[in-house]
Amino acid sequence: MQTAASLNLDGEQPGGQVGGATEGPKLVVAPKPDAGAAAASTSSQLTDTPVRRIAAWLRSALPKVLTTMLSLGLFVAFWYFATKYKWDFYIRFTNIPSPGEVLDNAAQLMHSDKFYNNMYVSLRRIMxxxxxxxxxxxxxGLLIGQYRVAKAMLFPVFETxxxxxxxxxxxxxxxxxxSNETSIVFITFLGSFFPILLNTIHGVNSVDPVLLRAARCLGATEFGLxxxxxLPAALPHIFTGLAIGMGVAWVSLIAAEMISGQYGIGYFTWEAYSLIEYADIVIGMIVIGVLGLLCSGGIRLLGTALMPWMAGSTQGGQK
Amino acid sequence: MMSQSADQAKATGHIVVDHLRVRFGHNAAMVEAVSDVSMEVKPGEFVSIIGPSGCGKSTLLNVVAGFVKPSAGRVTMDGKHTDRPSADRGMVFQQYSLFPWLTVRKNVEFGLKQKGLDANHREEAARTLLGLAGLLAFENHYPDQLSGGMKQRVGIVRALATSPRVLLMDEPFGALDAQTRVVMQQILTNMWQRFRISVLFITHDIDESIFLSDRIYVMTARPGRIKAEIPISLVRPRTPDMALSPEYLRIKQQLRDLITEESLKAMGGELKDSGLAGFGMEVGPQGVAELI
Known part of the structure; x- marks a missing residue:
């Protein structure tokens, strides 16, 4: 090791130095945060204290926060007045619960084990x-994308x-x-299976062939390949499939629960209609939306964690 | 590990191409890419193949690598058929072929992992090699964060990591700018002298082939045949100054004449069609070379 290092100094220093010089500009760009910090400190000393930075951030974010609140506020206000005065112009607000009623019912349900159990059952079916x-x-998807035999045997069935x-x-x-339970899980499965399958196949088909050749030259076996x-090359496409699949899984789950369920948040929402607990319908809808959002967010987080190289490339694209 | 690969390389890495023929397609649509090529790379030798674009030099390399099956003839390394890709023939591609999802070091470790080497040994070997190529500071970078020259340096290091007997290089510096290219040629020469493995190098750059090679094969326009074999006896280490020496200039002139002749043949049809043919014939090959 020692001799190799000193040999390196003697033999390659010129090349290394020139290399550094010619390839310099690109390298300076790579540590982006440092460059940003340097720019900030040189542009103005005043902006360099943490308090001022937070204040500056708030100032820049404030208009967006305000417009978001205004938008949501107007929506709730419309809801409030429409239900208060029981507007009836083709669309009928006569039976629609008001925001206040929804809040009251939500406060009660917070202490209901049955309600949490419904959420748990739906989440378990999704999982x-x-x-x-x-x-x-x-x-x-990997098999169909990679092997002609698998494609010939399986793809026609799936396409049908x-x-x-x-x-x-x-x-x-x-x-x-x-059982009812397994059929609901099956429906949820079916909804998400096809987007995941098709996006995986697409991902496999768009793998750069030179990467496969490089791997073969490095001694990769068929399974290693x-x-x-x-798999990693197709991962970005796979995650597109997972995000779409998660959305469709919720759609399918809620519909299946409404039709044939016992328990579950979709069942809860439908049951609320049958029992004339109209405020609970809104709560069911909101919970479905929030759970769906959380699941999609989870997929996105998992994607970021599993594909750190993608973060680097998008940063490079933004600058 | 390194001295071992150096010793081993002295006796191995002997590529023999024997009456090779490669045809693509069938019947009327058949194209002959390589036509009766015989050549060799001796153990530890640096051999370049140069020729006009589309002359089948990449096809020839792909047969040696084991990606393309020959229609006739055979290619052997140390007496064994090269009928499928293997880690004992390292390859560097013109397009950057690093795995974008692996860091620089993990890219270099890839071949060692396929060999079943444990993580500690892989890391040690990869770091040693990256150090030699001046890339140790970037071991944890992803390929997208590197410049083109650095990516290609990692590509070379990755190909060398499995201690191959021969390095196959398909216009590896074709996508780089002129300055980076010269630096890369020096780095490659240094690595080659250190490892003493055979290199088969495809290029269409005359200066590059003279600067790097012990021997140059010039290929004809499609279907590719060996037109000439030119030994380069310039002393090593070679420096950019040698480009002005009489011997260098003589070889360069010779290569240029050979390639211009072939390029003209390859472009003959196009020139006739474009109405430039008459002009080209009047001013002669040299004039058309400028025109091209």
């Missing part, structure tokens, strides 16, 4: 259905089944599966 769809969709919406499977699912090159 299982979406989880199985992810494993199967990615695995089959794909246009059928998951909801259309409800009666069939009830006959196929032993699939796991260490094709």
């Amino acid at each position: 299982i259905g979406f989880g199985v769809a992810t494993v199967l969709g990615v695995a089959l 089944l794909r246009p059928i919406p998951a909801i259309a499977w409800v009666p069939m699912a009830i006959m196929l599966w032993p 699939l796991r260490q090159v094709v």
